[in-house]
Amino acid sequence: MLDVDMRVKQWLQLHRLKGIRLLQRLVQENSISGHEASAQAIVVEKLRELGLQIDIWEPNISNLQQHPYFVSPRTTFVGSPNVVAVKKGLGGGRSIILNGHIDVVPEGDISGWELDPFSAKIIDGKMYGRGTSDMKGGSISLLLALEAIQALDIPLRGDVIFQSVIEEESGGAGSLAAITRGYKADVAIIPEPTNMKIFPKQQGSMWFKLVVKGKSAHGGTRYEGVSAIEKAMTVHHKVLELEKTRNATIHDPLYQSVPIPVPINIGKIYGGNWPSSVADEVTMEGRMGVAPDEKMENVQKELEKHLALLAEIDPWFKDHPVELKWFGARWVPGTIDSEHDAMKVLSKHFTKVKNRAPIIEASPWGTDGGLFTQVGNIPTIVFGPGTTEVAHYPNEYIEIERVFDTAEIIANMIIEWCQ
DSSP: OOOHHHHHHHHHHHTHHHHHHHHHHHHTSOOBTTOOHHHHHHHHHHHHHTTOEEEEEOOOHHHHTTSTTOOOSOSOOTTOOEEEEEEOOSSSSOOEEEEEEOOBOOOOOGGGOSSOTTOOOEETTEEESTTIIIIIHHHHHHHHHHHHHHHTTOOOSSOEEEEEESOGGGTSHHHHHHHHTTOOOSOEEEOOSOTTOEEEEEOEEEEEEEEEEOBOOBGGGGGGSBOHHHHHHHHHHHHHHHHHHHHHTOOOGGGTTOSSSSOEEEEEEEEOSOTTBOOOEEEEEEEEEEOTTOOHHHHHHHHHHHHHTHHHHOTHHHHSOOEEEEEEEEEOOEEOOTTOHHHHHHHHHHHHHHSSOOOEEEESSOOTHHHHHHTSOOOEEEEOSSOGGGTTSTTOEEEHHHHHHHHHHHHHHHHHHTO
16 A cells, blocks of 8 residues: 555646646736735635635734734725635644735736736746745645645644735735734744745844935035935945844854845935935835844844944934834744754655755745744744745746645645644
């Protein structure tokens, strides 16, 4: 009689076309923030087919706004449901959360795409479309793993909790809603696009805004004014200095292949109001990386103190200090011990399926994993089939073979973990 691992492998091979079609249907639904319902309906249809206990709800934004880790640009989640399904175990085993987000970032400038962003067309073993890698491919891997276990009637002692959440791309309100609703487990897996690397640590990040003051004057006598644009250059240099200082203190081997473990990025700058006038104000908006073991509050204070040093470089900043504001999206950092039993089980089954040891690194970006570790006290691993380099980019794609490899690895992990 075939062992369980081989039965899972064969089931996935036999149902390959069905799995691909499910992924295509999901990618063809444009599920940007505020428009997740149609994609969630496909997920619910599959969960009902599997006969699982399903919980569908629109998060209450008034309740979530009271939580210190809540962040979202939205004022309501009406029409944007979270979906959770539970496969109850026989009892006495360890439980696991399988968490994927259904929202995708906008497709951006269509001229940058070679195919329709929601075509889900397959070329040379790759499926193209917004959300293929980030992260509908990963969510389908989770569903395929669950379906294989169900179809093969493999008994589990522990519970398996599948989650398809909204709002990850805006800061994690969907996962926060699931945590505060009471969903707990002994470990969580999030299949973000890691190139099938295993991330036991995820950096956090915060958005900030810097307002730099100048003094207006006519462009013809600009020497009578103070250019906020020129002062902003000094501020930018100071920010990069802090980035260098912070990263010099990071010696975690999981970051050894990452050139800048916790970047500080200025992504938007605007100011001035007339070509023939000296700009009297410039605003810079950016993202500050937070190391997995750092507190976000401490990092905020670090930037505040560093900006205060500008007055030592340029007396202008003594009477016109840079105004720092924290706003918008925020992702909480998270970490799990590399020797945690869940890491060992996942690595073991990765090796069996791929015939090589996994690459274990720290995530270069934020995920909902930090919410699970810091708010839910649930050890969390990020591991998924998507291609990191194409997430959020035009012509996003996923290698189909990776979707099925990931499904096999996670199915086998569930079987061992949940006993």
